[in-house]
Amino acid sequence: xxxxxxxxxxxxxxxxxxxxxxxxxxxxxxxxxxxxxxxxxxxxxxxxxxxxxxxxxxxxxxxxxxxxxxxxxxxxxxxxxxxxxxxxxxxxxxxxxxxxxxxxxxxxxxxxxxxxxxxxxxxxxxxxxxxxxxxxxxxxxxxxxxxxxxxxxxxxxxxxxxxxxxxxxxxxxxxxxxxxxxxxxxxxxxxxxxxxxxxxxxxxxxxxxxxxxxxxxxxxxxxxxxxxxxxxxxxxxxxxxxxxxxxxxxxxxxxxxxxxxxxxxxxxxxxxxxxxxxxxxxxxxxxxxxxxxxxxxxxxxxxxxxxxxxxxxxxxxxxxxxxxxxxxxxxxxxxxxxxxxxxxxxxxxxxxxxxxxxxxxxxxxxxxxxxxxxxxxxxxxxxxxxxxxxxxxxxxxxxxxxxxxxxxxxxxxxxxxxxxxxxxxxxxxxxxxxxxxxxxxxxxx
Amino acid sequence: xxxxxxxxxxxxxxxxxxxxxxxxxxxxxxxxxxxxxxxxxxxxxxxxxxxxxxxxxxxxxxxxxxxxxxxxxxxxxxxxxxxxxxxxxxxxxxxxxxxxxxxxxxxxxxxxxxxxxxxxxxxxxxxxxxxxxxxxxxxxxxxxxxxxxxxxxxxxxxxxxxxxxxxxxxxxxxxxxxxxxxxxxxxxxxxxxxxxxxxxxxxxxxxxxxxxxxxxxxxxxxxxxxxxxxxxxxxxxxxxxxxxxxxxxxxxxxxxxxxxxxxxxxxxxxxxxxxxxxxxxxxxxxxxxxxxxxxxxxxxxxxxxxxxxxxxxxxxxxxxxxxxxxxxxxxxxxxxxxxxxxxxxxxxxxxxxxxxxxxxxxxxxxxxxxxxxxxxxxxxxxxxxxxxxxxxxxxxxxxxxxxxxxxxxxxxxxxxxxxxxxxxxxxxxxxxxxxxxxxxxxxxxxxxxxxxxxxxxxxxxxxxxxxxx
Ligand code: B12
Ligand code: SF4
Numbered sequence: 059x060x061x062x063x064x065x066x067x068x069x070x071x072x073x074x075x076x077x078x079x080x081x082x083x084x085x086x087x088x089x090x091x092x093x094x095x096x097x098x099x100x101x102x103x104x105x106x107x108x109x110x111x112x113x114x115x116x117x118x119x120x121x122x123x124x125x126x127x128x129x130x131x132x133x134x135x136x137x138x139x140x141x142x143x144x145x146x147x148x149x150x151x152x153x154x155x156x157x158x159x160x161x162x163x164x165x166x167x168x169x170x171x172x173x174x175x176x177x178x179x180x181x182x183x184x185x186x187x188x189x190x191x192x193x194x195x196x197x198x199x200x201x202x203x204x205x206x207x208x209x210x211x212x213x214x215x216x217x218x219x220x221x222x223x224x225x226x227x228x229x230x231x232x233x234x235x236x237x238x239x240x241x242x243x244x245x246x247x248x249x250x251x252x253x254x255x256x257x258x259x260x261x262x263x264x265x266x267x268x269x270x271x272x273x274x275x276x277x278x279x280x281x282x283x284x285x286x287x288x289x290x291x292x293x294x295x296x297x298x299x300x301x302x303x304x305x306x307x308x309x310x311x312x313x314x315x316x317x318x319x320x321x322x323x324x325x326x327x328x329x330x331x332x333x334x335x336x337x338x339x340x341x342x343x344x345x346x347x348x349x350x351x352x353x354x355x356x357x358x359x360x361x362x363x364x365x366x367x368x369x370x371x372x373x374x375x376x377x378x379x380x381x382x383x384x385x386x387x388x389x390x391x392x393x394x395x396x397x398x399x400x401x402x403x404x405x406x407x408x409x410x411x412x413x414x415x416x417x418x419x420x421x422x423x424x425x426x427x428x429x430x431x432x433x434x435x436x437x438x439x440x441x442x443x444x445x446x447x448x449x450x451x452x453x454x455x456x457x458x459x460x461x462x463x464x465x466x467x468x469x470x471x472x473x474x475x476x477x478x479x480x481x482x483x484x485x486x487x488x489x490x491x492x493x494x495x496x497x498x499x500x501x502x503x
Numbered sequence: 504x505x506x507x508x509x510x511x512x513x514x515x516x517x518x519x520x521x522x523x524x525x526x527x528x529x530x531x532x533x534x535x536x537x538x539x540x541x542x543x544x545x546x547x548x549x550x551x552x553x554x555x556x557x558x559x560x561x562x563x564x565x566x567x568x569x570x571x572x573x574x575x576x577x578x579x580x581x582x583x584x585x586x587x588x589x590x591x592x593x594x595x596x597x598x599x600x601x602x603x604x605x606x607x608x609x610x611x612x613x614x615x616x617x618x619x620x621x622x623x624x625x626x627x628x629x630x631x632x633x634x635x636x637x638x639x640x641x642x643x644x645x646x647x648x649x650x651x652x653x654x655x656x657x658x659x660x661x662x663x664x665x666x667x668x669x670x671x672x673x674x675x676x677x678x679x680x681x682x683x684x685x686x687x688x689x690x691x692x693x694x695x696x697x698x699x700x701x702x703x704x705x706x707x708x709x710x711x712x713x714x715x716x717x718x719x720x721x722x723x724x725x726x727x728x729x730x731x732x733x734x735x736x737x738x739x740x741x742x743x744x745x746x747x748x749x750x751x752x753x754x755x756x757x758x759x760x761x762x763x764x765x766x767x768x769x770x771x772x773x774x775x776x777x778x779x780x781x782x783x784x785x786x787x788x789x790x791x792x793x794x795x796x797x798x799x800x801x802x803x804x805x806x807x808x809x810x811x812x813x814x815x816x817x818x819x820x821x822x823x824x825x826x827x828x829x830x831x832x833x834x835x836x837x838x839x840x841x842x843x844x845x846x847x848x849x850x851x852x853x854x855x856x857x858x859x860x861x862x863x864x865x866x867x868x869x870x871x872x873x874x875x876x877x878x879x880x881x882x883x884x885x886x887x888x889x890x891x892x893x894x895x896x897x898x899x900x901x902x903x904x905x906x907x908x909x910x911x912x913x914x915x916x917x918x919x920x921x922x923x924x925x926x927x928x929x930x931x932x933x934x935x936x937x938x939x940x941x942x943x944x945x946x947x948x949x950x951x952x953x954x955x956x957x958x959x960x961x962x963x964x965x966x967x968x969x970x971x972x
Contacts, residue, residue, distance in 0.1 A: 156733060165721055166760070385828060386830075394590075449824050456802055493786055
């Protein structure tokens with residue numbers, strides 16, 4: 059589209075557009091014909107304000123007029139904000155497009171968040187011989203003063219991973235199982251393997267065989283397994299029950315007793331079991347408590363309050379598990395629940411200033427992580443599950459790391475490695491050579 | 504937006520409570536403006552000439568802090584940006600981040616078409632709709648304008664998906680725009696060296712433009728300011744995505760800083776942000792590692808403020824988590840995701856077809872429904888009103904009970920004895936403990952299905968029709 063316009067029409071045109079005071083009294087002399095090509099050159103906001111056609115022409119003319127020294131820029135500025143019914147009105151301050159020859163210098167500035175005045179409680183797991191335990195290393199969680207990896211303040215401790223070990227063979231996704239076939243009947247060997255081969259910072263021993271509906275293993279026998287694991291590895295450990303609310307207090311009491319002084323994490327106290335017994339076991343034998351609620355911030359506050367006030371658990375012995383739902387299966391709740399908990403903690407809610415733990419292994423419950431292929435015919439091919447499973451666990455864990463989670467309970471060695479890599483990268487532990495991305499477009503990848 | 508209470512918005516409305524907007528009062532409408540669930544144009548009276556000034560003022564006050572940028576035309580238009588908050592629970596995030604996958608101008612034609620088709624057609628059913636990919640990014644590796652234009656043409660011949668035209672060479676970009684200029688592509692990118700020419704192109708073709716200043720926020724802001732001054736508002740900011748080590752940490756900080764400044768009112772930097780996880784491929788040689796790391800970087804920047812991203816891997820194990828994490832982050836946390844309680848037909852059920860019981864939580868319902876329909880199972884699917892809670896949580900929380908099942912059948916007017924030959928209900932495996940109660944309450948036989956509805960087809964083979972008692 060090409061339009062011919064006479065420069066002398068300019069004043070008339072502007073007159074039709076309304077009060078353009080800056081142009082009043084300006085007459086343009088001459089009678090030159092201009093070619094105005096369509097298709098481009100107009101400020102979309104202005105186009106709205108002025109009506110498309112006219113805008114195209116006027117913008118071009120304005121450019122010319124500008125060069126001739128007419129103050130049209132101001133004229134346009136004055137006109138911005140003239141909304142046409144039904145159209146979005148432009149925001150104020152738009153000036154006519156004028157080609158600039160120099161960048162407008164600018165300084166980027168942003169403030170730190172002021173309301174993050176509180177520190178997340180530090181909790182140390184594991185005790186060395188100096189502290190009456192037998193661990194070679196300890197893990198300290200918490201201590202944050204801002205959201206994870208933010209620039210507002212340094213994050214004092216990196217994220218840690220505790221890998222799952224079970225006291226009996228259990229059903230596992232194939233991709234997970236492959237890694238444990240040689241140790242599946244021996245929790246101590248299993249524990250050794252995850253520390254030695256898979257770089258686990260900690261080990262979680264799940265005493266699931268104690269469930270009356272599974273093997274109903276006695277608390278005493280289960281405690282032996284805990285002793286074996288403590289013998290086999292020298293990292294801090296988490297002791298998990300079966301999830302059976304009637305049996306767990308007894309099992310965890312016994313386990314706490316045999317692990318006296320090792321500063322284990324007892325998993326878990328929850329509102330639907332006798333949390334007071336678990337709290338007492340932790341206090342009596344020098345352990346920390348995992349305070350587990352199901353995706354509900356108020357329930358989390360309630361349980362923490364009860365542990366502190368009713369059961370006298372010291373603040374430095376509480377870790378929270380606000381529940382992890384897998385990617386695609388409620389991670390939106392889990393993510394936001396954790397983010398809200400952490401923000402509330404940083405802003406001073408004393409019932410929520412505790413480090414958090416995630417049962418990231420839950421990701422393996424999502425069908426995307428374990429099914430051979432989609433059960434839906436309309437879906438595109440899901441590709442090999444060997445690669446789908448670990449990345450499902452990774453993305454689930456990583457999301458929660460960004461929401462404020464400190465400790466990850468995980469299963470697949472690749473997932474552990476990658477979650478560690480990304481969290482330690484964001485934390486600032488990873489030195490890598492700078493990759494020059496200035497010309498990334500042309501990269502042959 | 505600059506308003507934080509309905510009252511502030513109310514002042515600008517006509518105040519007649521005429522109801523045209525579908526709300527009973529102007530005040531009710533005002534509250535929907537504040538939570539952004541209705542648009543100002545839904546109030547038709549205010550479009551009248553006599554309210555012109557108020558309309559314009561209110562519209563400007565309601566504009567989101569982060570500008571909204573549109574890419575593409577027609578049905579496939581992609582909108583990015585438009586956010587008002589830093590945390591999704593404070594409102595919700597708007598306009599999910601656009602996923603653009605790359606092709607390049609040195610590909611041979613057959614590969615190119617095949618790749619574009621794969622990107623175009625990839626889909627996964629989830630909660631009642633398909634998750635899909637949004638855009639194609641065409642990269643100029645050859646630096647040859649003609650080759651680039653040919654590639655763009657070929658892509659356009661294969662798909663209507665919106666495009667990102669990628670080159671730092673204005674001549675190459677121009678060649679691309681000559682072909683795709685009327686499709687409103689995003690041009691990538693203006694940097695400190697080429698910005699004038701790229702600005703000319705963006706103005707000439709009236710297209711959105713990305714600004715690239717790797718790890719230099721002063722420069723990025725400077726570019727944005729300059730482009731704004733030249734009349735361009737459809738800007739996308741790329742602070743550079745460094746894929747590894749401390750540089751990645753810095754990149755993360757840059758994203759946080761830009762968005763925080765934008766939400767806090769620095770208009771010069773309040774634009775959508777672009778991440779380029781594709782740079783992961785510059786750090787890893789092995790394709791699985793590269794693909795994994797790319798997905799990881801994409802996830803980080805989906806969660807923290809990336810509004811559009813350029814990606815390379817189209818392996819399903821990269822695409823599926825990328826689509827799901829953005830759905831996770833962009834799902835409106837305020838909405839209970841439910842379907843209407845009812846007994847629905849799946850396929851063409853007869854009196855011999857099973858009656859499957861599930862909940863009205865949309866994720867549950869659609870998962871079950873699609874498992875059934877895609878496997879060609881004809882049945883009645885009953886969505887019990889569990890207040891939008893999934894099976895296991897509803898059983899635990901008391902929203903899925905025998906009484907609820909009975910009530911659901913009654914309200915749907917579904918008489919089991921009349922409608923079926925078997926008088927049988929199939930309950931989810933995770934609701935097994937309700938079996939006895941439901942049998943008593945409803946007076947029907949109750950069978951327990953598998954825990955995962957994906958397993959229903961196999962279960963049916965063994966268990967359906969039920970043995971006659
Ligand atoms: C998200 C979630 C929530 C959300 C629920 C949101 C919602 N709209 O549903 C919220 C935060 C509200 C929640 C709350 C609670 N939750 Co909850 N929650 C979960 C979580 C993380 C995921 C559940 C989910 O969405 N799954 C995905 C959906 C699609 O699965 P589904 O509905 O079961 O459907 C599948 C199958 O059932 C089957 N299926 C469905 N229909 C049919 C039909 C037939 C015929 C067949 C054969 C199969 C079938 O196929 C479907 C696809 O796989 C799980 C833990 C986990 N990771 O699984 C805990 C979990 C379900 N919650 C639990 C609990 C205890 C609760 C609370 C009681 C906690 C509390 N003390 O307050 C409350 C109850 C709230 C209420 N009911 O009012 C427990 C249940 C334990 C139990 N077995 O009794 C779980 C298992 C966590 C745990 N390990 O303790 N929860
Ligand atoms: S349409 Fe406008 S004037 Fe009428 S009730 Fe709604 S907000 Fe008020």
